[in-house]
Amino acid sequence: MAKITKNIDEVTIRFAGDSGDGMQLTGGQFTTATAFVGNDLATMPDYPAEIRAPAGSLAGVSSFQINFGATEIRTPGDQSDCLVVMNPAALKVYLKKLREGGSIIANADNFNEKNLRLAAYESNPLQNDSLGRYQVYSVEISKLTQNALKDLNLSPKIVDRTKNFFALGLTYWMYNRPMEPTLKWIKEKFAGKEDIIEANTRVLKAGHAYGETTEIFTVRFEVAPAQLPPGRYRSITGNEATAWGLMAAAKRANLELFLGSYPITPASEILQELSKYKNYGVKTFQAEDEIAGITSAIGASYGGALGATNTSGPGLALKTEAMGLAVMLELPLIIIDVQRGGPSTGLPTKTEQADLLQAVYGRNGEAPIPVFAACSPTDCFDTTFEAARIALKYMTPVIVLTDGYIANGAEPWLIPRISELPDLSPTFVTNLEGFAPYKRDPQTLARMWAIPGTPGLEHRIGGLEKENITGNISYDPDNHHLMITTRAEKINNITNDIPPAKLVGDESGDLLVVSWGSTYGAVHNAVETKRNEGLSVSHLHLKYINPLQKNIGEILKNFKQILVPEINLGQLIKILRDKYLVDAVGFNLVRGLPFSAVEIENKIDEMIKRG
Amino acid sequence: MNTIPIYTTKDFQSDQDVRWCPGCGDYSILAQTQRVFPDLGIPKEKTVFVSGIGCSSRFPYYMITYGFHGIHGRAAAIASGLKIAHPDLSVWVATGDGDGMSIGGNHFIHACRRNTGLKILLFNNQIYGLTKGQFSPTSLQGQVTKSTPFGNIDHPFNPLSLALGAQATFVSRTLDRDPKHMQTVIKRAAAHNGTAFVEIYQNCNVFNDGAFELWTEKDSKDDNVVVLENGKPLIFGKNKDKGIRLNGFTPEVVSLIDGKYTTSDLILHDEKDPMLAFILAGMSGIQNLPRPVGVVYAVEKSTYEQLMQNQIDDITTKKGIGDLEKLFNRGETWEVK
Ligand SMILES: Cc1ncc(C[n+]2csc(CCOP(=O)(O)OP(=O)(O)O)c2C)c(N)n1
Ligand code: SF4
Numbered sequence: 024m025a026k027i028t029k030n031i032d033e034v035t036i037r038f039a040g041d042s043g044d045g046m047q048l049t050g051g052q053f054t055t056a057t058a059f060v061g062n063d064l065a066t067m068p069d070y071p072a073e074i075r076a077p078a079g080s081l082a083g084v085s086s087f088q089i090n091f092g093a094t095e096i097r098t099p100g101d102q103s104d105c106l107v108v109m110n111p112a113a114l115k116v117y118l119k120k121l122r123e124g125g126s127i128i129a130n131a132d133n134f135n136e137k138n139l140r141l142a143a144y145e146s147n148p149l150q151n152d153s154l155g156r157y158q159v160y161s162v163e164i165s166k167l168t169q170n171a172l173k174d175l176n177l178s179p180k181i182v183d184r185t186k187n188f189f190a191l192g193l194t195y196w197m198y199n200r201p202m203e204p205t206l207k208w209i210k211e212k213f214a215g216k217e218d219i220i221e222a223n224t225r226v227l228k229a230g231h232a233y234g235e236t237t238e239i240f241t242v243r244f245e246v247a248p249a250q251l252p253p254g255r256y257r258s259i260t261g262n263e264a265t266a267w268g269l270m271a272a273a274k275r276a277n278l279e280l281f282l283g284s285y286p287i288t289p290a291s292e293i294l295q296e297l298s299k300y301k302n303y304g305v306k307t308f309q310a311e312d313e314i315a316g317i318t319s320a321i322g323a324s325y326g327g328a329l330g331a332t333n334t335s336g337p338g339l340a341l342k343t344e345a346m347g348l349a350v351m352l353e354l355p356l357i358i359i360d361v362q363r364g365g366p367s368t369g370l371p372t373k374t375e376q377a378d379l380l381q382a383v384y385g386r387n388g389e390a391p392i393p394v395f396a397a398c399s400p401t402d403c404f405d406t407t408f409e410a411a412r413i414a415l416k417y418m419t420p421v422i423v424l425t426d427g428y429i430a431n432g433a434e435p436w437l438i439p440r441i442s443e444l445p446d447l448s449p450t451f452v453t454n455l456e457g458f459a460p461y462k463r464d465p466q467t468l469a470r471m472w473a474i475p476g477t478p479g480l481e482h483r484i485g486g487l488e489k490e491n492i493t494g495n496i497s498y499d500p501d502n503h504h505l506m507i508t509t510r511a512e513k514i515n516n517i518t519n520d521i522p523p524a525k526l527v528g529d530e531s532g533d534l535l536v537v538s539w540g541s542t543y544g545a546v547h548n549a550v551e552t553k554r555n556e557g558l559s560v561s562h563l564h565l566k567y568i569n570p571l572q573k574n575i576g577e578i579l580k581n582f583k584q585i586l587v588p589e590i591n592l593g594q595l596i597k598i599l600r601d602k603y604l605v606d607a608v609g610f611n612l613v614r615g616l617p618f619s620a621v622e623i624e625n626k627i628d629e630m631i632k633r634g
Numbered sequence: 635m636n637t638i639p640i641y642t643t644k645d646f647q648s649d650q651d652v653r654w655c656p657g658c659g660d661y662s663i664l665a666q667t668q669r670v671f672p673d674l675g676i677p678k679e680k681t682v683f684v685s686g687i688g689c690s691s692r693f694p695y696y697m698i699t700y701g702f703h704g705i706h707g708r709a710a711a712i713a714s715g716l717k718i719a720h721p722d723l724s725v726w727v728a729t730g731d732g733d734g735m736s737i738g739g740n741h742f743i744h745a746c747r748r749n750t751g752l753k754i755l756l757f758n759n760q761i762y763g764l765t766k767g768q769f770s771p772t773s774l775q776g777q778v779t780k781s782t783p784f785g786n787i788d789h790p791f792n793p794l795s796l797a798l799g800a801q802a803t804f805v806s807r808t809l810d811r812d813p814k815h816m817q818t819v820i821k822r823a824a825a826h827n828g829t830a831f832v833e834i835y836q837n838c839n840v841f842n843d844g845a846f847e848l849w850t851e852k853d854s855k856d857d858n859v860v861v862l863e864n865g866k867p868l869i870f871g872k873n874k875d876k877g878i879r880l881n882g883f884t885p886e887v888v889s890l891i892d893g894k895y896t897t898s899d900l901i902l903h904d905e906k907d908p909m910l911a912f913i914l915a916g917m918s919g920i921q922n923l924p925r926p927v928g929v930v931y932a933v934e935k936s937t938y939e940q941l942m943q944n945q946i947d948d949i950t951t952k953k954g955i956g957d958l959e960k961l962f963n964r965g966e967t968w969e970v971k
Contacts, residue, residue: 303956311744319715326720475700485703
């Protein structure tokens with residue numbers, strides 16, 4: 024039977040299975056192949072907090088979603104067009120995220136009595152008519168895998184472990200992806216284990232051939248390359264981008280990078296990533312707790328390194344007191360908070376934006392700290408680099424907010440040239456003449472930085488209030504007021520150093536949607552859709568939360584209504600109301616999930632209708 | 635060539651008003667430190683004092699070196715980051731029994747275990763001084779303090795045992811009232827390659843006056859303190875007439891004049907013997923035994939910063955100095971035209 028090829032602009036696929044089914048790996052391979060074709064893309068893994076929940080259970084389902092297209096892709100996709108499920112539990116968990124009419128590729132062999140029971144199915148959904156609204160491909164993936172490897176004399180366990188590559192091969196056929204990158208990967212990954220290379224290669228090809236030859240598959244899809252800015256690209260996750268942003272900043276500052284850290288989901292990959300680069304002027308220190316993580320970084324900064332620490336919400340809480348110390352000491356420091364669901368241990372593997380107020384205000388005393396938020400995996404690089412620029416120039420700690428969604432998500436990254444990134448080199452004082460530890464640059468108000476090892480500049484600093492200029496301990500009431508206001512002014516001065524905010528859409532209108540952090544993609548898509556429908560709606564995205572850019576107040580004034588979607592109960596909105604006295608409306612869903620564009624679109628409709 | 639200037643004690647005395655109560659034991663610690671520093675052969679600019687919070691933690695302000703007054707309990711962690719990032723610095727920690735053993739207990743044990751080349755001076759006054767007289771983790775059971783009006787029910791830490799248990803490579807004790815002894819111990823600590831722990835009995839004459847009297851006052855000291863010297867038998871007493879021998883694993887005081895025992899029956903101090911170190915440290919808790927002071931334990935072990943440097947050198951030799959540009963372009967990349 025003839026097969027037809029359909030051209031489409033954008034597709035979302037989700038691979039789902041048991042934690043042990045290798046779905047993250049499958050998704051990763053699909054991503055590489057897709058990048059190879061030149062599509063734009065965004066990905067999102069979703070996995071259980073437990074390392075190994077019971078096999079076949081609903082709690083043990085792990086999935087990987089990828090959205091790719093011929094146009095610009097800003098989110099991993101709301102709903103999937105195609106759902107690959109390796110067992111009934113995966114189907115149960117993710118069917119609601121499949122669009123009506125979407126395709127299901129199911130490993131029929133795993134829809135046995137035991138797995139159906141574990142997934143709480145009374146009868147086999149592949150065999151009754153409950154999936155009538157979808158295009159169901161029931162494929163005996165396990166058996167076909169076994170057949171392909173019959174003559175290889177491998178243990179059943181090893182054979183079973185390759186079945187994800189059958190599914191991968193099949194989707195490669197369906198979406199017309201090249202197999203070469205994965206074949207190359209197999210060779211490198213299993214170098215020296217010829218039988219494993221052979222097995223995986225065969226199974227991948229068998230999956231591909233199955234699509235080509237079986238009659239049940241009649242359509243395959245073609246997604247043309249996207250029009251991305253020219254240059255060399257690679258795929259990068261948010262956490263990798265953050266780590267690399269730190270390295271790039273240290274390089275451009277001519278400083279050693281020191282990361283003081285304590286493992287916590289979903290921030291640990293930053294520590295792990297940086298620990299690989301000992302020959303790049305990077306020192307990582309896995310400390311005894313988060314407090315030691317940040318204080319060791321402060322110690323390193325004091326000595327003239329670029330100190331950084333990374334964590335997630337509970338760890339940020341522990342670092343609070345030390346952040347205040349860094350404010351008093353006026354030392355550069357980068358604090359990365361990869362937000363997750365809270366409060367307390369909350370939802371470690373899920374995403375949330377609920378640390379914003381903790382970051383902006385959560386300290387004793389008047390302790391202003393700049394807070395910047397990344398909006399996508401690649402933006403983690405830019406935001407971290409920018410944070411380092413400000414930290415070094417203004418002698419201040421800076422908080423970078425990312426979250427689990429963008430930290431684990433990946434997208435193509437236009438690889439920058441290191442030499443073209445701004446020079447961040449600080450000036451260490453070496454001259455005794457005119458030195459005082461708290462003497463300031465009149466423009467930025469940054470204090471002088473003299474580091475241990477410099478002869479003649481021995482001085483003492485600490486967390487007790489400093490006398491202006493000398494840095495001696497001072498209990499003088501007026502001096503305290505002066506220092507409090509000076510530190511605040513210094514942070515406010517940063518507004519002179521950051522670009523004004525840019526709007527997407529008209530500069531005035533019925534509705535302005537204000538976003539920050541990882542909701543960027545969904546809001547952007549929603550506003551674009553609504554603008555195409557003719558609605559008077561614009562989008563303002565904030566990277567700089569503290570201080571806010573100079574023109575924000577002006578922008579807000581020009582809209583009849585303001586909508587602030589956040590994955591919290593309304594935190595940015597408090598800051599905006601406080602600063603600009605605007606009657607903004609919150610849209611708050613705190614489910615551990617990113618917003619979908621459709622949810623924002625519906626809210627926009629509702630607001631416009633209400634007028 | 636780098637020659638180290640010849641310093642005098644004065645070179646280390648800062649112009650800041652010292653704010654301890656008159657009579658406080660902290661003065662002696664400061665004075666002895668300032669006295670020995672010219673002899674250490676460390677350039678002033680390479681020396682950093684890091685402290686937490688407490689009376690004792692004011693220490694850095696009074697030394698003309700680089701100084702860092704941190705937050706309560708975190709001195710060891712701050713100092714670790716500084717030392718790891720800048721191994722060429724001589725990094726000293728001034729901490730109290732509350733600062734170092736209570737809120738900072740975690741950082742303290744890990745600094746010992748890692749052997750991060752820190753010199754930790756623990757000003758033990760068995761009380762919280764700065765917050766005006768609550769009990770501390772080294773306060774005695776039964777001690778009446780501001781927060782234990784009916785007597786302290788906590789079991790105290792023995793700092794020496796704690797440090798040994800945490801794998802410290804240099805463990806010592808000295809007394810604020812014995813300047814000479816303190817000077818030798820501080821010098822030994824400075825020369826140690828790795829984390830050196832010095833417990834200093836320090837009198838807080840305002841909130842816990844006389845806590846260490848028995849071991850510091852002229853008339854009781856000789857009969858209650860045994861000064862440890864490497865390779866020498868444990869002899870003490872006004873007339874050097876008493877010694878300590880091991881009965882099984884239990885130390886006991888014996889007379890050297892009643893003819894039953896001679897010096898050859900006594901414990902010979904061996905700074906490198908870990909088992910002996912535990913026994914000596916443990917003597918502090920046992921009645922009728924003299925308090926050991928001096929270097930209880932001193933062994934060489936690789937330091938954290940050296941091991942890190944070895945890894946850096948190793949990887950750099952194997953892979954060359956990292957090139958970020960290359961790293962960013964490594965692996966799966968593609969060109970968009
Ligand atoms: C986070 C925090 N908790 C509590 C305090 C209050 N505080 C300051 S010093 C101190 C105890 C000091 O005792 P110690 O370390 O023995 O030093 P000393 O004053 O006796 O030299 C306490 C509880 C503080 N400064 N910070
Ligand atoms: S309170 Fe005690 S420890 Fe503090 S300065 Fe006074 S005497 Fe010294």
